[in-house]
Amino acid sequence: MTYDEYRFETRLLHNQHKIDPATGAVSVPIQHASTFHQFDVDHFGKYDYARSLNPTREALEDVIAELEGGVKGFAFSSGMAAISTAFLLLSAGDHVVITEDVYGGTFRMVTEVLSRFGIEHTFVDMTDLEQVKQAIRPSTKAFYVETPSNPLLKVTDIRAISRLAKEIGALTFVDNTFLTPALQRPLELGADIVLHSATKFLSGHSDVVAGLAVVNDEALAKRLGFLQNSFGAILGVQDAWLVLRGLKTLSVRLDFSQHTALKIAKFLQAHPLIETVYYPGLPNHPHYHLQRDQAQGAGAVLSFELKNEAALRTFVAGVKIPVFAVSLGAVESILSYPAKMSHAAMPQAEREKRGIKNSLLRLSVGLENPDDLIQDFSRSSEQLDQPELLRGE
Numbered sequence: 001m002t003y004d005e006y007r008f009e010t011r012l013l014h015n016q017h018k019i020d021p022a023t024g025a026v027s028v029p030i031q032h033a034s035t036f037h038q039f040d041v042d043h044f045g046k047y048d049y050a051r052s053l054n055p056t057r058e059a060l061e062d063v064i065a066e067l068e069g070g071v072k073g074f075a076f077s078s079g080m081a082a083i084s085t086a087f088l089l090l091s092a093g094d095h096v097v098i099t100e101d102v103y104g105g106t107f108r109m110v111t112e113v114l115s116r117f118g119i120e121h122t123f124v125d126m127t128d129l130e131q132v133k134q135a136i137r138p139s140t141k142a143f144y145v146e147t148p149s150n151p152l153l154k155v156t157d158i159r160a161i162s163r164l165a166k167e168i169g170a171l172t173f174v175d176n177t178f179l180t181p182a183l184q185r186p187l188e189l190g191a192d193i194v195l196h197s198a199t200k201f202l203s204g205h206s207d208v209v210a211g212l213a214v215v216n217d218e219a220l221a222k223r224l225g226f227l228q229n230s231f232g233a234i235l236g237v238q239d240a241w242l243v244l245r246g247l248k249t250l251s252v253r254l255d256f257s258q259h260t261a262l263k264i265a266k267f268l269q270a271h272p273l274i275e276t277v278y279y280p281g282l283p284n285h286p287h288y289h290l291q292r293d294q295a296q297g298a299g300a301v302l303s304f305e306l307k308n309e310a311a312l313r314t315f316v317a318g319v320k321i322p323v324f325a326v327s328l329g330a331v332e333s334i335l336s337y338p339a340k341m342s343h344a345a346m347p348q349a350e351r352e353k354r355g356i357k358n359s360l361l362r363l364s365v366g367l368e369n370p371d372d373l374i375q376d377f378s379r380s381s382e383q384l385d386q387p388e389l390l391r392g393e
């Protein structure tokens with residue numbers, strides 16, 4: 001039986017793990033065993049020790065590999081565990097070209113940890129291919145892409161970067177957390193490794209921390225599998241099951257949220273007291289066409305700038321529906337303050353160089369009624385019409 005002929009939404013439900021072959025259960029069983037009895041002294045079974053392989057984690061790894069169009073998936077204890085393990089493919093003396101508005105935790109890993117092991121990096125604006133080319137050194141072994149980027153939603157051309165990487169024998173890593181395979185499949189565009197914080201849209205309910213990686217080359221799969229087992233930052237089985245459950249509703253959740261995101265982006269853009277809106281689904285976004293070309297949607301995350309930090313504080317205090325928190329990609333809308341949350345690990349000077357102002361908010365749109373969200377934002381922004389909140393920064 002193959003499920004290849006089905007479209008994405010159907011494959012979320014009807015895949016090789018839809019039914020447990022032993023019992024007919026329609027939900028993947030949670031296998032807690034850490035070790036597995038071997039029936040033969042000479043011939044061991046498929047499972048021996050759960051760090052190396054466990055059937056529940058394996059089901060999630062199979063499903064994500066299938067959805068991303070790769071040959072093998074790997075599940076980790078967090079997005080950062082997936083990203084950090086992938087970086088272990090590099091060795092001392094190797095160089096990474098990395099997108100400058102990368103996730104704060106990845107920034108910290110590259111600048112404060114990998115640098116101690118002799119792995120060098122250059123930050124560039126990846127939307128500018130000339131800058132990317134200029135940054136290449138003889139030791140460049142990887143390009144690290146996050147698109148749309150966090151928190152300014154800049155769009156990098158995955159095909160162009162992958163082509164450049166192939167020319168010099170380097171790998172392309174893509175953090176696909178913001179769009180998920182429902183909207184963007186980097187391996188099909190030429191990337192070598194797709195990374196995820198499954199904490200976000202893939203699981204979708206703000207109740208699990210998890211990371212995933214997918215590759216489409218058997219040799220690379222062997223190397224990453226070796227590192228997963230060696231480093232050992234694997235995903236636990238309860239959490240693997242939660243991600244598997246979340247995945248079943250991925251398409252309907254993202255569809256709904258992204259429709260609302262566009263409505264809110266348009267509302268904010270038309271609002272006189274909002275400075276700038278960043279959302280690649282808006283036709284005046286500088287990378288609107290590229291986004292349409294390489295992805296099936298613009299996603300459910302947007303950012304916007306208020307006039308100044310005092311205005312931001314007033315706006316946040318007035319908003320009632322979204323939770324004000326770190327994270328994104330959940331059923332409830334999440335309003336975050338990048339300068340103090342996701343990008344707090346980045347020094348202020350670095351943040352400002354990247355355009356992440358103290359007056360910038362990021363919104364991850366959930367499943368609330370769109371009109372309730374817009375009404376909430378509308379009421380909160382009425383309080384911004386005071387002289388001290390209208391001055392530019």
Ligand SMILES: *Cc1c(COP(=O)(O)O)cnc(C)c1O
Binds near residue numbers: 079197198
């Ligand atoms: C949250 C996030 C990460 C880190 O994932 P964790 O699960 O929190 O470790 C990496 N990249 C992006 C884009 C994220 O949003």
